[in-house]
Amino acid sequence: MKQYLKIALRNSTRQKKRSLLLGGAIAFGFLIITLLNSFTGGLLVTIQNNFSNAFGGHIYITGKEVNERNKEVSVMNNSAVLLESIDALRMDIASISKRSQTSGNLIFGTRQYRQKIEGVLLSEEKEFSTAFAVTAGTIDDLSKENAVMLSTETVQLLNLQIGETVLYKTTTTTGQQNVGEFILVAVFADQSGFGLTSGYTNLESLNKIIGLPAGSYQTVNIFLKDMASIDAKTELLYEKLKTKAIVESRETEKDETEDTHRMAANMMRMMGVQTIREVPPEESWEKTKFTIATLNDYTDQIMSLVEVLNVIGFIIFIVLMIITMVGIMNSFRMVMIERTQEIGAMRAMGVQKNNIRNIFIFEALIIALLGAAAGLFFSVTISGILGLVNFGTDSFISFFLDKGYLSLVIPVGEIFRNIITVSFLSLAAVLLPARAAAKLKPVVALQTNY
Amino acid sequence: MAIISLHDVTKDYPLGKTVVHALKGVSCEIQRGEFITIAGPSGSGKSTILNMIGCIDTPSSGNVKINGTDTSALSDKSLTQLRHQVLGFIFQSFNLIPVLNVYENIEFPLLIGKNGMHPSEKKTWINTLIREVGLDSWKTHRPSELSGGQRQRVAIARALATRPEIVLADEPTANLDSETGETIINLMKKMNHEFKTTFIFSTHDNMIVEIADHVIRLKDGIITENSRKKKTGVAV
Numbered sequence: 001m002k003q004y005l006k007i008a009l010r011n012s013t014r015q016k017k018r019s020l021l022l023g024g025a026i027a028f029g030f031l032i033i034t035l036l037n038s039f040t041g042g043l044l045v046t047i048q049n050n051f052s053n054a055f056g057g058h059i060y061i062t063g064k065e066v067n068e069r070n071k072e073v074s075v076m077n078n079s080a081v082l083l084e085s086i087d088a089l090r091m092d093i094a095s096i097s098k099r100s101q102t103s104g105n106l107i108f109g110t111r112q113y114r115q116k117i118e119g120v121l122l123s124e125e126k127e128f129s130t131a132f133a134v135t136a137g138t139i140d141d142l143s144k145e146n147a148v149m150l151s152t153e154t155v156q157l158l159n160l161q162i163g164e165t166v167l168y169k170t171t172t173t174t175g176q177q178n179v180g181e182f183i184l185v186a187v188f189a190d191q192s193g194f195g196l197t198s199g200y201t202n203l204e205s206l207n208k209i210i211g212l213p214a215g216s217y218q219t220v221n222i223f224l225k226d227m228a229s230i231d232a233k234t235e236l237l238y239e240k241l242k243t244k245a246i247v248e249s250r251e252t253e254k255d256e257t258e259d260t261h262r263m264a265a266n267m268m269r270m271m272g273v274q275t276i277r278e279v280p281p282e283e284s285w286e287k288t289k290f291t292i293a294t295l296n297d298y299t300d301q302i303m304s305l306v307e308v309l310n311v312i313g314f315i316i317f318i319v320l321m322i323i324t325m326v327g328i329m330n331s332f333r334m335v336m337i338e339r340t341q342e343i344g345a346m347r348a349m350g351v352q353k354n355n356i357r358n359i360f361i362f363e364a365l366i367i368a369l370l371g372a373a374a375g376l377f378f379s380v381t382i383s384g385i386l387g388l389v390n391f392g393t394d395s396f397i398s399f400f401l402d403k404g405y406l407s408l409v410i411p412v413g414e415i416f417r418n419i420i421t422v423s424f425l426s427l428a429a430v431l432l433p434a435r436a437a438a439k440l441k442p443v444v445a446l447q448t449n450y
Numbered sequence: 451m452a453i454i455s456l457h458d459v460t461k462d463y464p465l466g467k468t469v470v471h472a473l474k475g476v477s478c479e480i481q482r483g484e485f486i487t488i489a490g491p492s493g494s495g496k497s498t499i500l501n502m503i504g505c506i507d508t509p510s511s512g513n514v515k516i517n518g519t520d521t522s523a524l525s526d527k528s529l530t531q532l533r534h535q536v537l538g539f540i541f542q543s544f545n546l547i548p549v550l551n552v553y554e555n556i557e558f559p560l561l562i563g564k565n566g567m568h569p570s571e572k573k574t575w576i577n578t579l580i581r582e583v584g585l586d587s588w589k590t591h592r593p594s595e596l597s598g599g600q601r602q603r604v605a606i607a608r609a610l611a612t613r614p615e616i617v618l619a620d621e622p623t624a625n626l627d628s629e630t631g632e633t634i635i636n637l638m639k640k641m642n643h644e645f646k647t648t649f650i651f652s653t654h655d656n657m658i659v660e661i662a663d664h665v666i667r668l669k670d671g672i673i674t675e676n677s678r679k680k681k682t683g684v685a686v
């Protein structure tokens with residue numbers, strides 16, 4: 001076998017131009033598809049990370065209650081049933097955060113800046129203090145009354161210093177305008193990199209501003225240990241919680257606009273926008289109505305878009321490869337004719353038909369695989385260079401970037417799939433000419449003169 | 451027992467609506483270790499008969515036996531194996547493998563199928579062959595860098611690599627000038643002598659016919675002369 005491989009390898013450089021052309025076409029196809037795959041692969045991870053950072057978890061549970069004035073309020077006062085249900089998942093949970101949040105305007109002197117602020121139950125969120133790169137002040141002071149921690153970006157915009165007081169104008173859960181005061185105790189480096197960063201205070205201070213009792217919170221967010229298990233764990237939690245409390249259905253509605261509305265309302269609540277709604281008596285409910293949403297609910301559509309991109313890319317790749325394969329087939333027909341005497345001589349010397357065929361197959365595979373390798377090499381090089389470019393964090397596209405940088409993963413699975421595809425296609429392309437070469441009668445082949 | 455025996459071999463080629471009778475009933479025997487030429491004018495059937503003996507073509511009727519085995523009964527696979535084990539080929543247009551150098555070309559037949567040779571033994575043997583054909587300083591050259599005569603020397607060494615019992619050469623000198631042709635035939639003769647290999651070659655050059663010790667002369671597909679010389683050079 002080795003000797004035939006050697007001959008095939010050397011044969012592949014006999015018509016350098018021809019081999020370069022065929023290998024080059026394969027390399028080009030490979031370059032494009034690999035770049036696309038590494039881009040989309042990175043995109044999936046980036047989007048998921050950016051979303052889960054922005055929302056502060058993988059599973060988000062919000063509560064709604066009807067107050068004495070028949071207004072819907074975002075809060076969960078009897079969260080015990082929820083916590084019980086969550087406890088059933090504790091093995092799979094990385095962290096839980098219980099928070100309130102609101103959106104409003106920070107006002108300092110003449111400057112204003114719209115900022116979502118989250119109230120953190122610091123006594124329970126042990127990891128909170130270590131999750132930030134603090135650039136000024138100290139995060140330990142956050143438990144003090146009305147203490148706030150803001151991002152460097154926000155602080156710069158407001159021209160705020162540690163220890164200074166800033167006004168915060170927001171809406172309470174019942175829809176009243178309210179103005180509170182915060183004292184800046186710490187500044188952190190914005191790691192999410194896309195302007196959706198929150199400010200943070202302790203839960204009691206925030207609750208006071210939005211008019212909630214001290215121990216209440218509006219959302220419970222869960223970070224799972226494994227992002228891939230989001231759907232399964234959410235289903236578990238949903239089924240469990242349904243037996244103990246009112247839970248908004250997770251079934252997809254027939255009416256799509258209904259679905260979209262629900263998701264948008266959810267998103268608003270999570271972003272701290274207080275949605276005030278009069279609840280008609282016939283729709284009213286007792287205690288807390290829970291809503292469970294997941295990262296996937298929000299990213300699924302983007303994900304499937306990315307998947308579509310991948311499929312289209314793969315189809316284009318296949319078409320490109322099939323065109324190349326027609327080239328390979330024709331080239332090897334020529335090759336067979338050019339090497340007829342040589343084949344005859346080999347057959348006379350005792351080379352079996354199968355091995356004549358193998359020499360051709362090997363040669364085609366060598367060209368295909370070297371082409372693929374070249375394509376891979378270039379795509380990795382280009383990825384590497386693109387990965388060094390900072391596209392900035394201040395525009396909309398930054399949501400698709402990892403801190404301003406394109407995140408490009410090496411799409412190992414897809415590379416394997418593509419290599420197998422190319423090998424298979426070149427095998428199919430070369431099989432007919434290779435068989436024809438193997439079938440040549442030695443005596444006829446030897447008498448042939450070209 | 452004769453190493454090769456042909457019994458009433460005919461070969462017909464269809465040619466348009468007619469048939470060409472290339473061989474019209476040929477019978478002969480070839481003994482082990484002979485240095486035979488098949489002579490005759492162009493179109494007399496020399497190549498046809500060599501192809502039968504070489505197991506790359508089959509007779510229309512009659513049979514060819516090699517070492518007593520009737521080749522007409524064998525499959526393509528067995529014939530290929532037989533060619534590899536028993537026969538060596540030297541071609542008119544050399545037909546070396548262009549991508550292999552001199553050493554590799556000679557080694558090639560040893561890499562096809564099995565042979566009991568130890569790697570070091572193999573290397574020594576190939577080098578011996580290279581020395582015998584006088585190409586010591588050309589080992590790593592590719593065929594395209596060699597002259598016609600040199601290429602045919604490589605071909606001779608290659609034909610002998612598997613230590614075959616029979617070497618067939620269809621007009622090995624046709625693409626060479628007469629002087630080079632003669633040295634090639636003499637080299638074949640030397641090999642015939644040293645390795646006791648049976649050599650069968652065709653030619654229409656009478657000068658070269660002289661060197662053979664058994665002449666089979668063909669004309670229009672019929673043997674017109676079948677004569678062995680004694681060591682003294684007298685016809686049998």
Ligand SMILES: Nc1ncnc2c1ncn2[C@@H]1O[C@H](COP(=O)(O)OP(=O)(O)OP(=O)(O)O)[C@@H](O)[C@H]1O
Pocket residue numbers: 463464465470471472490491492493494495496497498499654
């Ligand atoms: N494949 C073929 N198809 C038709 N006729 C053929 C074929 N091969 C040989 N012949 C015919 O058979 C006869 C013998 O041919 P062969 O090649 O054996 O002659 P030769 O003695 O080798 O001639 P030369 O010295 O020219 O090589 C010729 O008449 C030739 O035309």
Ligand SMILES: [Mg+2]
Pocket residue numbers: 496497498620621
């Ligand atoms: Mg001939």
